[in-house]
Amino acid sequence: MLQGVDVGRQNLDSYRACVGDEVVEGLRTLAAPLRGARVLHVNATPYGGGVAEILRSEVPLLRDLGLSVEWKTISPGEENGFFKITKAIHNALQGDPRGLRDEDWRIYRETSARVAAFLRDDYDVVIVHDPQPLALPLLCGRGDAHWVWRCHIDSSAPNSTVWDRLSPYLAEFDAAVFTLGAFVPPRIPVGRVEIIPPAIDPLSPKNMPIDASLAKGVLDWIGVDTGRPLLVQVSRFDRWKDPLGVIAAYRIVKREIPEVQLALVGSMALDDPEGWEVYREISVSDTDDPDMFLFTNLTGVGNIEVNAFQRHADVVIQKSVREGFGLVVSEALWKGTPVVAGRAGGIPLQLGDGVGGELVDSVEQCADAVLRLLGDPAAARTLAAGGTVLVRERFLLPRLLGDELRLVGDLLGRRPAAPAALAGAASGTAGEPRDPVCGMRITDGSPYRRSHRGRTFFFCSRSCAGQFDADPEPFLRAPAAAAAGGGA
Template sequence: MLRQVEIAVKHLEDYRPIVESEVIEEILDLAEPLKGSRVVHVNATDYGGGVAEILQALVPLMRDVGLDAHWQVIEGSNEFFNVTKAFHNGLQGMDIPLTQEMKATWIRYNQLNAKKFEGPGNGLWDFAVIHDPQPAGLCQLTRGRPARHWIWRCHIDTSQPNREYWDFLVPYLQLYETGIFTMREYVGPGCEFEKLAIIPPTIDPLSPKNLPMDLAEAADIVRRLGVDPDRPLISQISRFDPWKDPLGVIDTYKQVKQVLPEIQLALVGSMASDDPEGWNYLEKTCRRAGEDPDVCIRHNFNGAGAREVNAFQTHSHVIVQKSTREGFGLVVTEALWKGKPVIGGNVGGIPLQIVHGVSGYLVNSMPETAEVVIDLLQHPSKADAMGRAGREHVRKHFLLTRYLRDYLRLFRDLSTCM
């Protein structure tokens, strides 16, 4: 069988002081007829990246409200994950070739994992949620046997894909009863599901990364990791990936530094097991930064875990997410939840989160990014007001309880259609 991920314990009642009680009561009402339903989420990795973070929070809450929820991870090698990283890039439109060898690798590992994907005991999963392109072949290659309802959850923007990749993947997707996308615009051409659900991601406000942190503690942590806490700091928290444009962030920082020489930059990333390309891009990022002592580059293998990310976000004066393509960008949500103004690329799911001119700015170029960074650093009262507005926007729209509610609504609708 596929590897089971150990699940922590979470309690829905712990979220009542953060969200309205009506939200908690609606969730409990939705969960009541679903109690005992067998749910499995399948993805490519249990650490690093937004999908793993979502499942670390979502699956325990599904259990807490009475579902028999599980999380399983597929098997793969560097060969496979290099191919699936190309799929990720190609599905977002990158002009890279899809060779017959790459297709064969993807099929071979999906066949391997399909043989290991089993129902619970001697029964069936009521709902199998398969995340992203890495395991997308499971439904077809198992002939749908281990589950009653098959759901493909796409976390990336496939609206303008490289057609080689999309046309290869679509026949595997068409067998899924339901497709979940972050935005309706993300659904790629020629792919239709019996049911389409639009569910933007959310963050867990009670995770170590998002719990309130004392400013003094945050200052101590960033000092230990090489930042002077007495000087202004801008940060980008994301994978080292060409779509996140860390090289462009460094160029922006250099332009800001010409006006505000005391500024520092932190680039903090999470290296994931399904992203071997990330190490190559980390090396590129380090080369672009050069020997500049005011650029701090950290990741989860050299001291930057969840609490350290929290510290960088809490201590930063401005946070940047200069993506050129973005499925959603949970790091934007995290930063807004910390009460920080965020400057984000005007792409993908970022405009869902940043209200331009209210909680931050949406930008389209490096000079524009530098201009608004300078403006916010020079006008801290404006930055503080934007931070407050952003936190409230997240509280209303992008916390875990809303995500759980949306899934329960979907499961209820699918159950009543049986």
Template sequence: MRSTQVNKKLLKDYQPFVEEEVIESIIELSRELKGLRVLHVNATSFGGGVAEILHTLVPLMKDCGLEVDWKVIDAPPQFFDLTKRMHNALQGKEDFLSEEDKRLFEKVAKDNAAYIGIDEYDVAVLHDPQPVGLPAFANFGNCKLVWRCHIDTSSPNEVFWNYLNTFLSYYDAGIFTLKSYAKDGIAIEKIYDIPPSIDPLSNKNRMLSEEEMKKAMTKLGLVSGRPVIAQVSRFDPWKDPMGVVDAYRQLKRKFPDLQLLLIGSMASDDPEGWKIYEDLLRYIGMDYDVKVLSNFHGIGDIEVNAAQRISKVVLQKSLREGFALTMSEAMWKKTPVIGGNVGGIPLQVHHGVNGYLVESVDETVEYTERILENPDLAKELGRNGYEIVKKHFLCTRHLLQYLELFRDLTR
């Protein structure tokens, strides 16, 4: 297990974006919780929404006077193969969990548990399945344990769920994006619903200069002046990138200048991503109006920011989805969005208000076409989306809910 370093962030810098009473509530709770020792544990320090959120929340918690550590588990590659299978199975995919799988999972938990000191922390938040087994082997003492599950486990593969649930009795609380994501019979009594959030001051979401936009456009390889639609997400079968390509191909018949941008982030805990990426390239073939890019092409937060700003529509055509931060990211930039009618996407996308919810390729084509043909509609959807994110999905709201949870567990 290794520690992750974070850049400093100050709560006062977020005051221009949020209502005064939110900041006041955070400050009041900060006084009450000052000195609280908090540990976050997850699988990776980069790539994916969990790491991105922690790079914002951990420094903000520190600015609130909490003593916060963020640690990442150490594990061999085959462990992450297993936990990606587990991730998919917890969303309902058929699979088989062998005794060898269980031995590997428990060995990694035991090896990493050696780095946990007795009564070193007051609250520990363990994120997703990868570190969930730690409490079975580590002596956390009087520390309150929280499992933060970022995926929808309401209809899981029962074999994987039953195994995972054997570890959940160690926990004092569970956090899900929606309470309905928690499987019936979960061995945690207290369940909290805390949706994810975006950081308006991060490189991915802040305003970009004209020069930054120009440089980003060059790296993205797009032809200026031609319309773009984009999907930004991990290369994952649940994100349905092939379905996005199918929708683009139909739209291309009516909009021959249309360009498609698919941006993914390769994370160290997601070995399946490379296979999906390679399959996607084969599926696309020789269409040079489709760009498939990732962090391994030098595409970072600023390029993603620019892509979401210049796109006419940002898609997230997921088949299963925990939340999809990319929807709120695009909405913050006043870009219309179209998302799969699954998981946490309907929390953000209000059909016909700030975008559209879809359940098929044909619906994706229909609503994307509607936006492309109606610039006034696109502006209205974008304005509405911005206001929704400002009120519900910024990191200050997220921080406040965590502080409220810590108070509930430790008072």
């Protein structure tokens, strides 16, 4: 019911070329008081999706820093449809109005109780990811551990009935971590709320440097014509990612540029049974178009192939209508490829202040943006280059490691002063002043400030200030000590 995941070994020193010596040494300083700390991560699947990718990279590096870290996945068996139920909970947290039956809630609790029975009580910190393992501390007992719920979902406007049923489980946690300030749900029963965006691993097979000839060779081998324009979307097969909207935009583009191709590259995950339904819908759409390709991780298209797609593409599309963060945007920008993406979740954080690509709100806007980028390759490369700089500063794995080390250290009372190298790109935790949108630690000297309800808030960028302007209220749901970017 709980299975350990083998992640191998990694050395933090390998990241010096990406982020510099100061950051690496700063991480070692943060980790020194935590040597031997026992940390457990629990999620639903060892592959497919951003959570598994992050843990696959993060866990061995935390071990290299001296912490005793395990990663376990829940394995409930599918005879009772547990993952179908948790997918419905996931969708409800993103606002799906459909609720769950009482029978579904009974299965959720009873299955969670069986999983909880396998959890031993000898950890200092337990971090559970998303709704699948949410019930564990209530059902197995908190013990002496500090419990953290890491929510990777846009839960800003959850189905209220489902949220009310989940709240008693969430009340058992010491802290909750969200990707953006606006994702904190109303009436959250946790006294400590942190905002920590995710990050990509620049040295994973999906993101490691590969040259253009290798990328071209990989795509040639799987049947893509690398001599013609190529549009790519990489994501789970999920309706929230709007793959049918991507296809509609592609068809508009194809009327103007007949030689253009589209590749939809998706991953199947153990905890997402809806993925097969969406896959079948897409399959019907591409039957008459030889220039539209559908690839999955179950048909031999893995991390290296995704790397090649994102590097060789003329434009990467991520037309999400709801999104947690959308790490594939940072992945494409890191490789120097421009992105056209939906104005959803954490995507504007990655395409903020006019770098990286274009944000869109409809199929027609998506097609127009793609046509502009295809029509002016020099401008597209300039946009992408700015995005690469932003990703290097904010969305690489060492920054995430620093944020999580600081959180764990604070929970355990073993937190040193933050190293200077992390000060410019680390989340504000433990009540530190932070940008209420993205969570980055901020100072009163920031030129981006807003007044609201008699308080002054400071922001790290024009983009974050703009998101706050559009609708300030969701960013104020976290407990007051952690929600504001500065004092009045």
